[in-house]
Amino acid sequence: MIKSRISILVIILASFAATAIEDNPPSGDAAAGELKSQPCIACHGPDGNSPTPAWPKIAGLAEGYIYKQLLEFKKGPNGDCNDPTMYGIVQNLSGQDMLDLAAYYASKEMTIGAVPQDKLELGQKIYRGGNLLSGAPACAPCHDPTGKGNYLANFPRLSGQNSQYIVTELNKFKSKMRVNIMMNDIAARLTDDEIQAVASYVEGLH
Template identity: 45%
Template sequence: MKDSVKHLLLALSILVWIPVASAAGDPQAGAEKVAVCAACHGQDGNSPAPTFPKLAGLGEAYLYKQLQDIQAWSNASGADKETTGRAVPQMTGMLSGLNDQDLQDIAAFYASQTIQLTGAQEMQVRVNSGEQVDGLALGERIYRAGNPESGVPACMGCHLPNGHGNPPAGFPRLSGQYPEYIETQLRAFRAGERTNDGDSMMMRMAAKHLSDYEIEAVANYIGGLN
């Protein structure tokens, strides 16, 4: 019971303290500014391959912050790149020449679109003991209850039981996203390779004690949420 209360308080503290960039974009204006984005992310924000994330419906505040962070990293040089924004090498130069209003408009446009669900797969994962277990069941357990033994908080504390996120707070929708992309991001947070989760390091702390098989299982489960 004490562990459950501790993890609930952690989730609530994250909801309270995460800094969120304000966004006030025009989705109609944004529709005219996404021609370059569409090549990888799809005209409506539903990318054709898991190499690139789906942007549709992720939430305006979240998308705006990611665009800001990626642009800041892309514009930085030398050693500053290691401590600035969010490193996405594939986006190098893609946001050059865009002003803040452009970023807000693009974020508003993609936030207004409807994500196409990916779906989860039946799977078995091998845990540390060598035993094969039901991956969907494990993924659901991690998403909804975390892992009290290792200190992993429940994902739904911020991203909600249905995975739709909390747009005003800047927590993105996860349901329907490609499991492969979610897995990549969790591994990046765990390794400290992605660091744009605020001073609280909420995602780095959440992913810190996730095992490889837990990441694989929860990413697959999230892909089937709706």
């Protein structure tokens, strides 16, 4: 009797340990997330494709990345992605709400924009090859040549994203308002022209 209780305990502990190792892979309910998405529509659009270029499209971003971002917003100034607007919005969301919202928006498709002709050449050059002189690396190895990102490594999708939002984020990385060891170094090496060009390039990349 005691022995079987111990083995049950061992199994329970082992499954906790396994969850910790996998870093709690998100498991949200997309249908529940849709019901909870009402407060997001005004800014991110009815299906996560924000009509306002200043605000990010969130449709088709990876579930794990959306969840991570919501957690960071909730930490406010102590988080890696402090934003006063999103900070206010996530305050009343539970962990489960965030998982459900992440599952819902990940199930939607991000719309793709067009690259303005005058941004194509420089944007593509930076995206595919970086800038050897400044040491800015190419974006493609991490964010994928098609811009779909890398789900397992948590490198977010850039394909189709609003260019105005991308410019804002690259400048936030540059000034370390948004914290990420890789992107802080990369953004610091990009000029304003390169930021504009690569942001416009990824909006149409697919």
